[in-house]
Amino acid sequence: MIYWFGxxxxxxxxxxRFRAMVVSEPVLRERLLECRSDAELFSLVIALARDRGLxxxxxxxxxxxxxNRRRWLERWTxx
Amino acid sequence: xxxxxxxxxxxxxxxxxxxxxxxxLGETPLTDPFYDNTIxxxxxxxxxxxxxxxxxxxxxxxxxxESPGLEPSGLIFHMSRCGSTLVSRMLAALPDHLxxxxxxxxxxxxxxxxxxxxRWMVSALGHRRTGRESRYFIKFDSSTTLHLPLVRQxxxxxxxxxxxxxxxxxLASHMNDPSAAMMRGVIGRGGLDLPAGxxxxxxxxxxxxxxxxxxxxxxxxxxxxxxxxxxxxxxPDGVWGEVAAHFGIRLAEAEIGAMKTVAQFHAKHPKSRFxxxxxxxxxxxxxxxxxxxxxxxxxxxxxxxxxxxxRSAGVP
Numbered sequence: 526m527i528y529w530f531g532x533x534x535x536x537x538x539x540x541x542r543f544r545a546m547v548v549s550e551p552v553l554r555e556r557l558l559e560c561r562s563d564a565e566l567f568s569l570v571i572a573l574a575r576d577r578g579l580x581x582x583x584x585x586x587x588x589x590x591x592x593n594r595r596r597w598l599e600r601w602t603x604x
Numbered sequence: 605x606x607x608x609x610x611x612x613x614x615x616x617x618x619x620x621x622x623x624x625x626x627x628x629l630g631e632t633p634l635t636d637p638f639y640d641n642t643i644x645x646x647x648x649x650x651x652x653x654x655x656x657x658x659x660x661x662x663x664x665x666x667x668x669x670e671s672p673g674l675e676p677s678g679l680i681f682h683m684s685r686c687g688s689t690l691v692s693r694m695l696a697a698l699p700d701h702l703x704x705x706x707x708x709x710x711x712x713x714x715x716x717x718x719x720x721x722x723r724w725m726v727s728a729l730g731h732r733r734t735g736r737e738s739r740y741f742i743k744f745d746s747s748t749t750l751h752l753p754l755v756r757q758x759x760x761x762x763x764x765x766x767x768x769x770x771x772x773x774x775l776a777s778h779m780n781d782p783s784a785a786m787m788r789g790v791i792g793r794g795g796l797d798l799p800a801g802x803x804x805x806x807x808x809x810x811x812x813x814x815x816x817x818x819x820x821x822x823x824x825x826x827x828x829x830x831x832x833x834x835x836x837x838x839x840p841d842g843v844w845g846e847v848a849a850h851f852g853i854r855l856a857e858a859e860i861g862a863m864k865t866v867a868q869f870h871a872k873h874p875k876s877r878f879x880x881x882x883x884x885x886x887x888x889x890x891x892x893x894x895x896x897x898x899x900x901x902x903x904x905x906x907x908x909x910x911x912x913x914x915r916s917a918g919v920p
Contacts, residue, residue, distance in 0.1 A: 548657065557651055570654065596625065597613065597625075597644075
């Protein structure tokens with residue numbers, strides 16, 4: 526198994542596939558936009574992804590969410 | 605890729621070129637004083653925490669080709685701390701105006717010196733948010749004034765203004781609470797073509813006065829060819845007067861009323877009423893900073909005033 530920042534490569538690739546669906550599918554996106562907490566969103570994302578044969582877990586999602594947040598907060602140091 | 609509803613949130617510079625982070629804004633209007641305030645508000649939502657995604661600069665170009673945003677109707681440059689946010693807030697008071705104020709990704713891409721990238725970013729930020737917008741105004745960060753020639757080249761037919769203020773009052777503000785552009789090393793050397801050692805050896809007052817002078821110098825050079833100089837003392841009336849005329853806007857009484865309402869409040873803290881602060885700034889500045897403002901920036905301020913007065917007198 527190849528790891529990427531501690532995440533199995535397969536789950537990263539699966540999440541990227543799901544993210545591409547979110548960008549291109551308005552109905553899917555609207556459903557996810559209704560979630561008001563990380564916990565609610567994560568469980569819905571995992572379930573909807575599993576329906577599409579894509580597998581990742583809450584730890585993967587937490588890591589991605591934290592990475593995105595950190596990137597924004599560190600924008601001044603990245604300039 | 606259909607990026608409708610997604611907006612550039614930030615740029616990262618990598619060895620293979622700029623990388624754009626896109627966050628979901630949907631139809632959220634840009635009502636905050638600054639673009640980054642709006643992004644900061646939405647980027648922390650559960651959806652954006654997870655689905656903010658990154659693309660290369662080519663995706664920005666493809667998005668521009670597939671779905672171009674509005675063409676800009678007017679551009680706002682400024683020397684900082686001079687009333688430019690009031691100008692953008694007043695323009696944003698009208699529902700058919702889309703106003704993008706100091707968008708980090710736009711000011712960031714301008715520094716790359718690539719006209720195509722600049723146009724792509726302007727286009728991506730220029731998508732209608734509510735669907736009612738028919739005019740699109742951009743206020744750049746003060747440091748982007750240094751790239752005014754590039755922006756003018758990209759948009760030769762778009763009217764632009766340069767907002768300025770008495771240099772003692774501007775420097776007083778930066779001595780009290782410096783912006784990032786006024787702190788050495790945060791954003792390069794402020795456009796100063798000087799060795800790093802020389803920049804580091806300057807006092808804060810001299811460095812900040814030199815950066816302000818550099819911005820005004822660039823503006824004076826460009827204003828000799830086009831553009832409208834706008835002094836802080838002309839605000840707020842100048843927005844529905846000279847600025848509206850320069851941008852080709854005909855305003856109804858109710859629209860001027862909406863602008864007047866906005867002008868009653870502090871532009872950067874819209875929940876607070878505006879209080880004039882000229883005297884406070886003039887009396888509070890240290891003698892060394894006052895001298896730096898007078899010596900380094902005042903001559904350029906005088907040039908700006910000459911250009912403004914010649915223009916208002918109809919002298920070409």
